[in-house]
Amino acid sequence: MYMPDIKFWYGPGSCSLVPHVLLHESGLPFTAIEVSISKLETRTDAFSRINPKQRVPVISLDESIITEVPAIATAISHLVPELGLMGKTPIEQVRVMEWLCWLSGELHGQCFGGLFRPERFIDDPNQFEAVQSKARNRIIDCFKTIDSRLSRPFAVGNGLTAVDPYLLVFYRWGSRNRFDMSAQYPAFTAYIQSIAAYPAIVSAMGEDGSTL
CATH class of the missing domain: 3.40.30.10 (Glutaredoxin)
Structure with missing residues (x-):
């Protein structure tokens, strides 16, 4: 082929x-x-x-x-x-897309976007800190939601999908931006510790030059 x-x-x-x-x-x-x-x-x-x-x-x-x-x-x-990287069954494919839309639009674009790039949301530099503070609160809400939804080795179904490395991205960003990931989000932390050993993730992170 x-x-x-x-x-x-x-x-x-x-x-x-x-x-x-x-x-x-x-x-x-x-x-x-x-x-x-x-x-x-x-x-x-x-x-x-x-x-x-x-x-x-x-x-x-x-x-x-x-x-x-x-x-x-x-x-x-x-x-x-x-x-089945986007899900193996029709309902899994829907769930993967549901996750990706929310992670991409809300947690990435709006929440971490506000934290990393407040100038995208407001022109006045004097207001950047307020935008970042609100963004941190929204990130906390998202992390709470994620923590409540993870109870098995993979986010969707019984195999790796695009959702899993995306969640890893945000866990790493949380850790590096003073969010107490292990104490506040135990289910999220246990899930990340499990998938971090997945061969494709190990290989990609090795090339990426990054760690948890």
């Missing part, structure tokens, strides 16, 4: 860990290209031609450029449908 040439642009420590894990889980050959967010490499002319949004992750399948974590995860899943 024909498989496209896959190129993958990622930033260490970012949400690009999600497709990075899925690519390793897929077993498909791909070329990984590191892009430094801290050095503003996403804003260069060269990268902007790849993704005018100036953000990672990005994947190309031959000449088709795909952006946004849920879309990239779906594209990878379509290449290896037997793995």
Whole structure:
């Protein structure tokens, strides 16, 4: 069966860990290209031609450029449908999409977006601290919801889906931004400690150069 040439642009420590894990889980050959967010490499002319949004992750399948974590995860899943990376049954696929919409739109875009990039929400620098404080409270609410929904090795079904590495991203961000993850969210912590040993996650985190 024909498989496209896959190129993958990622930033260490970012949400690009999600497709990075899925690519390793897929077993498909791909070329990984590191892009430094801290050095503003996403804003260069060269990268902007790849993704005018100036953000990672990005994947190309031959000449088709795909952006946004849920879309990239779906594209990878379509290449290896037997793995069920977006869920194995219709209801699991719905649950995966439900998780991804909420994680991408609410926890990532709104909550951590407000914490990391308050200037996206308000122009007045004097109000940045208030935006960040509100964002932290919203993150806490999201973490409480996540903690209440995790009771088994995987977030959806009995195998790895795109939800699992996405939850790992936010757990890491929480730990690195003074949220008391282990004390306040024991179910979330136990779940992360379990999936952190998953081979595809170990491989992706090794290339990403990151730890829990």
